Amino acid sequence: MRRRALKGIAADVAASFISRNNDCDGYWTVGKLHSYAREHSTTKILIDVSGKLPSTLSEFASIAAKYGSMIEAQAAAKGLGIRAGQIEVEFDLPKTNQCSADEAGFICAVTIVDDRGQAWIRKALGCSRPHDPKRERRSSRAQGEAIAL
Numbered sequence: 001m002r003r004r005a006l007k008g009i010a011a012d013v014a015a016s017f018i019s020r021n022n023d024c025d026g027y028w029t030v031g032k033l034h035s036y037a038r039e040h041s042t043t044k045i046l047i048d049v050s051g052k053l054p055s056t057l058s059e060f061a062s063i064a065a066k067y068g069s070m071i072e073a074q075a076a077a078k079g080l081g082i083r084a085g086q087i088e089v090e091f092d093l094p095k096t097n098q099c100s101a102d103e104a105g106f107i108c109a110v111t112i113v114d115d116r117g118q119a120w121i122r123k124a125l126g127c128s129r130p131h132d133p134k135r136e137r138r139s140s141r142a143q144g145e146a147i148a149l
Contacts, residue, residue, distance in 0.1 A: 002078065003114055009074045010110040010122035013067055017087055018108050018126045024063055030089065030106065031131035033060070037091045038130050049085040071112060081115030091128065099127035 016022060022029045033045050040056070047053065049068035053061055064087075071085045093105035109123045 003080060003116075003118065003120075005078045006075065006080060006082070006112045006114055006120035007122060009071060009078075010112050010120050011124075012074070013071060013085075013087070013112075014108050014110040014122050014124035016070070017067060017110065018106075018124050022063070024060060027131055027133070028128075029060070029063055030108075030126065030128050033089055034091050034106070034128045035130040035132075037089075043092050044088060044090045047087045047089075049087060075112070082112055083115055083117065084111075084113040086111050096125065096127060103127040103129045 018030055020028055024032050036057070037043055037045055045057070047057065047060060047064050047067075049064050049071060051061060051064050051068060053064055067087060068085060071082065075082045088109045088111070089106060090109075091104065091106045093107060095103065096105050099105060104127065105125065106128050107123055107125050109121055112120045114120065
């Protein structure tokens with residue numbers, strides 16, 4: 001029964017991954033991945049959270065490590081062993097009602113494989129457009145600025 005907790009962990013990771021607070025170098029990670037997908041003429045990107053990324057995805061290594069650590073920590077807190085984890089994002093899907101005119105739908109699927117080889121998968125949907133630094137503001141988190149209160 002407790003292994004089903006991995007479904008919850010996968011759902012939490014998927015929700016966090018598509019969040020606007022998930023940034024890579026100060027910009028929304030999903031938008032940057034969308035740009036990467038377009039530049040490489042693909043619609044799907046697979047991120048192995050163990051950190052084994054192709055050199056073309058090296059810019060996202062810190063994101064893979066962050067989510068790999070998140071999965072490991074949450075599983076360990078519940079006393080569960082895991083073998084692998086991956087995040088797959090598929091872009092340019094049909095728009096949903098939430099998408100604006102220049103956005104397309106995407107789906108993020110998080111897969112966690114437990115120590116017995118069982119895969120636990122959860123998905124999250126969203127809308128995105130490819131990253132455009134002229135249109136977007138960079139997060140102050142990436143610039144190392146402290147916010148004065």
